[in-house]
Amino acid sequence: MTPTATTQEVRGSLEIHYEVTPGDRPILLVHGFASNSTLSWVNTGWLTAVEEAGRGAITVDLRGHGQSTHLHDAERYSPQLMAGDLVVALDAAGVPADSPVDVIAYSMGCRVALALAEVAPKRVRRLVLGGVGTRELFAEWDPDAAEAFLTEGTTADDKLMQQTLTIAMSVPGNDPLALLACIRGMAGGPVTRAPDVPTLVAAGERDEVASDAEELAAQLGAEFVSIPKRHHFTAVSSRVFKQAALDFLS
């Protein structure tokens, strides 16, 4: 059950938290499910690498994540709605509408970045998609089992879901009802439409979530980089990933 009082309260306003690191040609960084900008892009050394490359950065906490509003209503989560949040953040950061930015996204953030390229094609110059394959994980998950785990701690049969949600709930500040709404709202079909911009797909060679990332790259007509020895949660900080992404965007 979603507590209606809380839902009513957050319906009135949505706050999107974003941060700007000054520098040339800022790169928009989009984190994944149950993460936030600090975990995905600061602690992993990404902002340092972006700055060293002479580039600026705009990081956005997606709705339901980090310091943005933790909405509890599944209808308020979709790749398109989150892409809209990115547009608002770009506008607020002073990026001109006719000045496309490079985008680096990870895991669920890739679906948001692809939606951005679809709904606001003039805002995107190049795309880097990390930790993503053709599988759409949320559509494979049983939402009732996810709810039972997130609200009552009931162990789920789906081991990958259990592992992902366990890590999700270990992140301070994560809200189980917002994560559940996000899972339900974001669940959808596989990525099919290729973006109209040059795209790079990268994934850890041991990434269970993105085991067929190379297949996705082929479908999107994208370049592909395999990150040696890394799995889904360790590929994001890899030097190989950073170098490949920054070279691709240079």
Added chain:
Amino acid sequence: MAEISFELPDLGEGLVEARVLEWLVSIGDMVTRGEPLVEVETTKSAVELPSPQTGVVVTFHAEEDDLLHVGDTLVTFEVDDEQAGIVGTVPKAEAPERRVRLQLPDD
């Protein structure tokens, strides 16, 4: 010249150990404080630790895939004598300069 060693820092959030994923410098490298030093994996995520010290890297006290506890010796540098007495801590990566919140209407 003198040597100075650093321990695996407290990574916060009750984390007591981390596994070395990859050293980002080599033995003999001259590194500056704040430069990326090593990537480690906790039970929650991967973290890149900046160098706590400017100096020449002389010893890694853990190899890739080794598990370290907070407080275990991580790395030793060779530094100028006048720096040897300084006890440092591994700095955290710095957050960006500008923080903004946006108020949006309902979808």
